Amino acid sequence: MRVRALSVMDECCRIAAMTEEPGRITRRFLTAPMHDVHAHLRSRMESMGMTVHVDAVGNLRGLWQPAGASGKRLMMGSHIDTVPDAGAYDGVLGVIMALEWVQIARELKSPLSIEVIAFSEEEGVRFGIPFIGSRTVAGRFDRVLLDCADSDGISLAAAIRAFGLDPAGIHDAALDASTIGFVEIHIEQGPVLEAEGLSLAVVTGILGQTRLTLEFTGHANHAGTTPMLLRHDALSAAAEWITQVESLARNSEGLVATVGKVIVKPNAANVVPGEVDVSLDLRHAHDASRIFSVEKLIETANAIAGRRGVALRRTDRLNQPAVPMDERLTSFLADAIEATRLPVKQMPSGAGHDAMVLATRVPSAMLFLRSPGGLSHHPAESVLAEDIEAALHVGRKFLERLAAAIR
């Protein structure tokens, strides 16, 4: 199993080399390196006897159907898009591990069909809208999204066509009644498992997320001649608000809030900033607390903008409620961990995952692997071979239990 675990890491590193930016891992939705990842995964899936296709939103889907398979299928997978300057394991590990679990199912001669999906979009980097791949599979794709534009003004519909796909087929990509559940394997992306000296955890649920953009519009003007009291500086207004975001989150139990993207226009040293777009990513386990915090921050932004003579416009990008994982599938995972003689750790996920979208359509569960240094969305993100090995053992026990349960 150790050799197999090391080969999983090699595969993730091979895919990490398929990037938009030499020297950094950046692979946004429907960009050229995604074709390379598809070609690589397709050939691997086909060599395993899987039937492969790419759906209308660019999800690569491989189906393992053993001889005498029942009509029911387990869906597994994760995403192959990345944040800018990413690590090698966020998302990709879940796809490669899913293929390893298919291999285990083959060795077990399990009657279970398994569909492995490499979701094309989860991070929300290119269009500011996350989970485009899993929304499509969950049958939750809203066609208004096709008009969203990326930073080059390319619409989602145009990007899909440029990738060689047809947006007209999006509704056909939704899962059907044969899918009995979804399991996603993912790095924890946080410090909890490492601090407790544990390899694996079963995820109990995923925090709700709000993402939005605020546009502060003041007046651009000359930096040397415009008196301080006559300015309507959009960046100063945004900066004041950003400190309030941090302060609210620091003082609210369970709340995390991040401003990770700021676009300043015209972005010149000697011009008072006229317009600033600021992102907000805010998460909480309780939806009411999340919504209350968002409205409080909007009130604060309005007060700051009003006082500074700056206009404010809000664009909502995501309002995703917190999602519990399926109890039955989760208990199979917990039993499988116990059967491998490892402690059963249960924990919520602060990161968003494709499983949170799939969970609105099918029973869904997640298995976490420890993140060394608690590091993720960072090039030094890593994983330990011993933890992959543990997750392979858990896969065997899980698949045995699931096959027995659906027989």
Ligand code: GLV
């Ligand atoms: C996904 O990576 C997220 O932002 O939680």
Ligand code: MN
């Ligand atoms: Mn991520």
Ligand code: MN
């Ligand atoms: Mn991820």
